[in-house]
Amino acid sequence: MPSAFKHTLFIVAPLLAVFAVLPGVYENHLLLFNFVIFLILAQGVNIIYGFTGYLPFGYVGFFGAGAYGFAILVMHYQAPAVIAVLAAGLVGVALGLLLTPLLRLSGAYFAIANLAASLAVLHFVANPALENITRGPYGVSLTGTFNPTLAYSAALAVLALTLGAVVFLKNSGFGLALQAVREDAVSASMAGVNVVRMRVIAWLASALVAGLAGGVYAWYVSVFYPDNVFSGDFSIFAIVFALFGGVATISGPIVGVIILYGIYNLIGFTTPQYFQLIYGLLIMGLVLFLPAGLVSLATRRGWHVP
Amino acid sequence: MSPESAPILNVSNVVKRFGGFHALDGLSFHCAPGEILGLVGPNGSGKTTAINVISGLYAPDGGEVTFDGASLGGVASHRLVHRGINRTFQIPKPFLSLTVRQNIAVALAYGRAAVAPPEMAALLDEYRLADVADRPAADLNNAQQKMLDLVRALATRPRLLLLDELAAGLNPAELDWIAERIKALAQGGMAIIVVEHLMGFIEHITDRVIVMNAGKEIFEGKLAVAVQVPQVIEVFLGGEHAA
Numbered sequence: 001m002p003s004a005f006k007h008t009l010f011i012v013a014p015l016l017a018v019f020a021v022l023p024g025v026y027e028n029h030l031l032l033f034n035f036v037i038f039l040i041l042a043q044g045v046n047i048i049y050g051f052t053g054y055l056p057f058g059y060v061g062f063f064g065a066g067a068y069g070f071a072i073l074v075m076h077y078q079a080p081a082v083i084a085v086l087a088a089g090l091v092g093v094a095l096g097l098l099l100t101p102l103l104r105l106s107g108a109y110f111a112i113a114n115l116a117a118s119l120a121v122l123h124f125v126a127n128p129a130l131e132n133i134t135r136g137p138y139g140v141s142l143t144g145t146f147n148p149t150l151a152y153s154a155a156l157a158v159l160a161l162t163l164g165a166v167v168f169l170k171n172s173g174f175g176l177a178l179q180a181v182r183e184d185a186v187s188a189s190m191a192g193v194n195v196v197r198m199r200v201i202a203w204l205a206s207a208l209v210a211g212l213a214g215g216v217y218a219w220y221v222s223v224f225y226p227d228n229v230f231s232g233d234f235s236i237f238a239i240v241f242a243l244f245g246g247v248a249t250i251s252g253p254i255v256g257v258i259i260l261y262g263i264y265n266l267i268g269f270t271t272p273q274y275f276q277l278i279y280g281l282l283i284m285g286l287v288l289f290l291p292a293g294l295v296s297l298a299t300r301r302g303w304h305v306p
Numbered sequence: 307m308s309p310e311s312a313p314i315l316n317v318s319n320v321v322k323r324f325g326g327f328h329a330l331d332g333l334s335f336h337c338a339p340g341e342i343l344g345l346v347g348p349n350g351s352g353k354t355t356a357i358n359v360i361s362g363l364y365a366p367d368g369g370e371v372t373f374d375g376a377s378l379g380g381v382a383s384h385r386l387v388h389r390g391i392n393r394t395f396q397i398p399k400p401f402l403s404l405t406v407r408q409n410i411a412v413a414l415a416y417g418r419a420a421v422a423p424p425e426m427a428a429l430l431d432e433y434r435l436a437d438v439a440d441r442p443a444a445d446l447n448n449a450q451q452k453m454l455d456l457v458r459a460l461a462t463r464p465r466l467l468l469l470d471e472l473a474a475g476l477n478p479a480e481l482d483w484i485a486e487r488i489k490a491l492a493q494g495g496m497a498i499i500v501v502e503h504l505m506g507f508i509e510h511i512t513d514r515v516i517v518m519n520a521g522k523e524i525f526e527g528k529l530a531v532a533v534q535v536p537q538v539i540e541v542f543l544g545g546e547h548a549a
């Protein structure tokens with residue numbers, strides 16, 4: 001598969017290398033970590049939205065569930081952090097399985113139901129009655145596993161896995177069949193594609209990615225409240241970044257995160273009054289002029305964008 | 307054609323309701339390998355609905371469809387494709403943002419053709435899509451989209467092929483050309499059901515026709531005979547009584 005190799009060599013490897021080296025030369029490690037988290041989440045949105053067309057407004061549900069999966073394993077079972085991260089991924093998948101009936105809905109109905117589901121998980125976790133298990137609304141504090149350097153490396157590993165999955169989708173017959181399902185499910189079934197199974201696989205893959213991201217996030221920050229890890233900002237940012245760059249590509253969500261999250265951090269904190277304006281204009285401009293994302297500037301010229 | 311051979315498709319007494327409306331109201335017919343069967347009738351008589359039931363998109367509310375001796379009840383449509391049934395759409399629905407080649411590749415990879423699947427290059431050539439092979443399907447004109455839809459179906463090597471108004475919108479030269487292609491497919495043993503409003507085209511390629519009205523068969527036999535049956539004439543021409 002030569003093009004998969006090219007994509008790995010020229011996109012995935014350099015990106016990972018840059019983020020592996022940056023902590024040595026740039027002191028704001030939390031910012032770098034957040035970039036990695038958003039790269040993962042934007043690609044997770046890419047998997048489910050870009051390749052199947054389901055817009056996951058409640059994507060943060062998997063992330064928060066993963067964070068709490070990590071916390072519970074560490075608090076109650078004294079699990080090593082790496083095991084707890086893997087468990088976080090499984091918690092994401094389990095929640096994804098529970099929510100597979102949502103895939104019967106389409107368009108806005110799916111988006112809203114997914115949002116509602118993520119709020120339900122938030123309120124479940126934050127329920128004071130579950131204080132013994134989740135610490136309810138009082139938040140968790142995981143001192144035993146605190147190790148930002150290792151957690152950052154784990155985040156890079158999750159990013160590598162996620163990018164690997166997207167490279168696979170972009171270069172395989174499986175990914176092509178998923179896109180066929182997105183374009184027209186009836187025609188896809190008449191090409192012999194098992195539409196339901198394809199959708200479920202993509203859905204669970206994107207749930208796994210967000211669950212793992214939630215796990216490494218919990219590891220990195222160690223202290224958090226339900227509202228932090230279930231914040232709707234995670235869903236909205238991941239979706240906006242992915243759409244801004246252009247979904248169903250490997251590079252689009254990466255470009256989207258670098259530019260938009262970059263701008264957010266450059267001007268968002270120093271001059272918040274301009275930030276809202278610039279951000280709003282950028283997103284409106286995108287929707288009006290480049291609905292297929294920044295990468296469509298190139299695809300419109302007939303260039304192939306990986 | 308071998309009219310003696312046993313039918314591969316049996317539709318018996320099929321009913322399909324939408325709300326209280328009977329789109330199919332006890333439809334029965336059969337089709338044999340190598341046969342080209344015409345399915346004709348006025349607008350709304352249930353032709354597309356029949357194809358949707360046979361290809362598994364709609365579950366019938368009554369009656370039974372058997373293919374190759376086995377009932378199709380409750381079988382998902384992608385499995386029917388694997389068993390050897392395929393169809394085209396009255397309004398073709400290709401995967402618009404994928405290239406023509408990618409459109410076909412999906413069907414080649416997932417069709418699970420019983421015999422070796424056809425070659426991509428041969429399909430592109432035979433159905434005049436080679437020049438646009440690397441363009442997105444959205445760039446194709448209507449006739450090309452219809453050919454792509456047909457190729458998507460053929461890539462799965464169907465033994466029963468259902469064509470829903472494939473010829474509508476083709477020019478006379480294209481009509482002659484596609485007629486020959488359809489006949490060649492039937493000669494290879496494929497059972498083919500052709501839904502069409504163009505009577506000349508139907509006359510030219512079919513062995514036998516079923517005339518439908520209001521979800522029922524009202525005539526079965528040669529088209530040349532059908533056009534002399536008063537009930538058929540009334541359905542096609544007599545405004546008031548037509549469905």
Ligand SMILES: Nc1ncnc2c1ncn2[C@@H]1O[C@H](COP(=O)(O)OP(=O)(O)OP(=O)(O)O)[C@@H](O)[C@H]1O
Pocket residue numbers: 324329347348349350351352353354355356396
């Ligand atoms: N999904 C549906 N829901 C409700 N009614 C439907 C549906 N599909 C078809 N019908 C109705 O069933 C009847 C038969 O429709 P069908 O499409 O099978 O006709 P047709 O013979 O293919 O007509 P045409 O020649 O115009 O294509 C029509 O009255 C149509 O309105």
Ligand SMILES: [Mg+2]
Pocket residue numbers: 353354355396470
């Ligand atoms: Mg029709």
